[in-house]
Amino acid sequence: MSVSAQITSVQPSIFLSSRMNVEDVDPLDVFTLPPPNESPSDRLAREKLEQDAVERSRSIDAELKAAKAAMKQYKKAVKILVLGQSQSGKSTTIKSSVPQHFFDWRPFILSLDFQITYAQKSWSEERLAWKSIILLNLVRSVNIMTKIMEFHSDMSSQSSNKNSSMERQRSVLLRLTPLRQIEKDLKVFLGAGAGELPPEITSESESEDTQSKGHEDLDKAIVTEFGLRSSSGWKSILAQLQSPQSGKGRDLHRIACHVVRGCKDDIQWLWGDSATKRILHDRGVRLEDLPGFFLNDADRITAEDYEPSDQDILCARLRTTGVQEYHFSTDRTNGTIVNWIMYDVSGCRTTRAAWIPYFRDMTALIFLAPLSGFNERLPEDDSINRLEDSFCLWKTICSSKLLANIQLVLFMNKTDILRKKIEQDKIQVRKYVPDYDKPNDFENVATFFRRAFKKIHLQYTTPDAPKSFISHFTTAVDRKSTRLTLRAVQSIILCTDITEAGLM
Numbered sequence: 001m002s003v004s005a006q007i008t009s010v011q012p013s014i015f016l017s018s019r020m021n022v023e024d025v026d027p028l029d030v031f032t033l034p035p036p037n038e039s040p041s042d043r044l045a046r047e048k049l050e051q052d053a054v055e056r057s058r059s060i061d062a063e064l065k066a067a068k069a070a071m072k073q074y075k076k077a078v079k080i081l082v083l084g085q086s087q088s089g090k091s092t093t094i095k096s097s098v099p100q101h102f103f104d105w106r107p108f109i110l111s112l113d114f115q116i117t118y119a120q121k122s123w124s125e126e127r128l129a130w131k132s133i134i135l136l137n138l139v140r141s142v143n144i145m146t147k148i149m150e151f152h153s154d155m156s157s158q159s160s161n162k163n164s165s166m167e168r169q170r171s172v173l174l175r176l177t178p179l180r181q182i183e184k185d186l187k188v189f190l191g192a193g194a195g196e197l198p199p200e201i202t203s204e205s206e207s208e209d210t211q212s213k214g215h216e217d218l219d220k221a222i223v224t225e226f227g228l229r230s231s232s233g234w235k236s237i238l239a240q241l242q243s244p245q246s247g248k249g250r251d252l253h254r255i256a257c258h259v260v261r262g263c264k265d266d267i268q269w270l271w272g273d274s275a276t277k278r279i280l281h282d283r284g285v286r287l288e289d290l291p292g293f294f295l296n297d298a299d300r301i302t303a304e305d306y307e308p309s310d311q312d313i314l315c316a317r318l319r320t321t322g323v324q325e326y327h328f329s330t331d332r333t334n335g336t337i338v339n340w341i342m343y344d345v346s347g348c349r350t351t352r353a354a355w356i357p358y359f360r361d362m363t364a365l366i367f368l369a370p371l372s373g374f375n376e377r378l379p380e381d382d383s384i385n386r387l388e389d390s391f392c393l394w395k396t397i398c399s400s401k402l403l404a405n406i407q408l409v410l411f412m413n414k415t416d417i418l419r420k421k422i423e424q425d426k427i428q429v430r431k432y433v434p435d436y437d438k439p440n441d442f443e444n445v446a447t448f449f450r451r452a453f454k455k456i457h458l459q460y461t462t463p464d465a466p467k468s469f470i471s472h473f474t475t476a477v478d479r480k481s482t483r484l485t486l487r488a489v490q491s492i493i494l495c496t497d498i499t500e501a502g503l504m
């Protein structure tokens, strides 16, 4: 039976007053009519249900409207993809540049039913989680140091020449062994995504000149990194710290702080001991050049009331896995607001294929090339020189057809480390870059590298569509200068964007 047939079969007398025509009545009213002989309590319950349904419907309408507006904003937002090899400073640049009050990043989740949800976190909540990461960075450095010292201590124990300093060193090493377990516990606490990744830096000078194969293997085995799986890993840390139910996680964190605090004097003694310095130097291990170095701050970091500073957060090492989005807005001089989305990706070689889908929808691309890597090799493949890898990547980016209409910006990063390597450590660039034929000073070296990047850019710029070469020397851990650089880049991007849209 059809719906209309059903309706006409209902007795009109039920709902027609004597003065109403059949045409005046909505046939669907028959379905919403109260049942005959409805009791007062049933009536109240029915009206409540109807009211709830109206409210639910209004809230769905509001959500759809908000989703539509957000989607419009998302489409209009200026999108910047930040690329570069692992440890090039992508995440640090974003941390430096995103205005602090906007740093409570809002992962944009577009689910299948087109509901958009924003998860907001405040900067102070994030600080709490960074405390665990900084503690892990510190413990990791201590464990690298103790493993190297133990190795040497074993070797020297075979000699009969023992002195009181060696005795003290041995007992300090023994007292610091619980930190191995603390490192493991902190990794567990930091979430399921925190896992061991391939070995980190291997300095070419190390392996070429002074190190035996056995030493290299030890260095590789001890210098490992940890990472967190995109936003879910991040959320799990915050959840652990905040949830009253997750007492175990918070206990782990509290115990770790307590144990490290108890080891503070031994950590400082060992790090300051001349024998440690000599052995690390002889092994070519420069802990102070490793990302996430906090050994000089053990006192401050282990204090009961320690709160990570902005600088601590910038210097902390947390490897990115997956893709993270950072949303923020800036005001224009004409009073309008510009929404920005910055995309942070993992720079590891094995994950670079995941960059490609992001090439399509971008306004600009910032490429990070760490110049200090001229004498380092990639952690994931130690046959590849870091700077060489950056040149190859830059070539791929400049030649990509997908990126042909995107504004490219080059950040030649880690200039502070490059300067230190040249001026303090007196490392000869020519030894690693045979083409280099200028004096071994910072200015000449930096200019030489810049020219090499520019040459590649020029090679792939067609005369009919010349693209400007925008490049900056950066030190991403210097928040003030990075923010200024980013502001200049943002202005250029906006100008280009408006010009291309025919609005200027």
Ligand SMILES: Nc1nc2c(ncn2[C@@H]2O[C@H](COP(=O)(O)OP(=O)(O)OP(=O)(O)O)[C@@H](O)[C@H]2O)c(=O)[nH]1
Pocket (backbone or CB within 6 Å): 084, 085, 086, 087, 088, 089, 090, 091, 092, 093, 290, 291, 292, 293, 314, 315, 316, 317, 318, 319, 320, 321, 345, 346, 347, 348, 413, 414, 415, 416, 417, 474, 475, 476, 477, 478
């Ligand atoms: N001294 C110095 N350290 C820097 C600079 N830029 C980044 N770092 C440090 O280098 C380490 C790695 O930086 P990240 O920003 O995590 O590197 P990334 O490119 O995001 O690396 P992935 O997430 O593995 O792809 C961190 O400990 C930073 O503090 C810089 O210009 N100078």
Ligand SMILES: [Mg+2]
Pocket (backbone or CB within 6 Å): 090, 091, 092, 318, 319, 320, 344, 345, 346
């Ligand atoms: Mg990163």
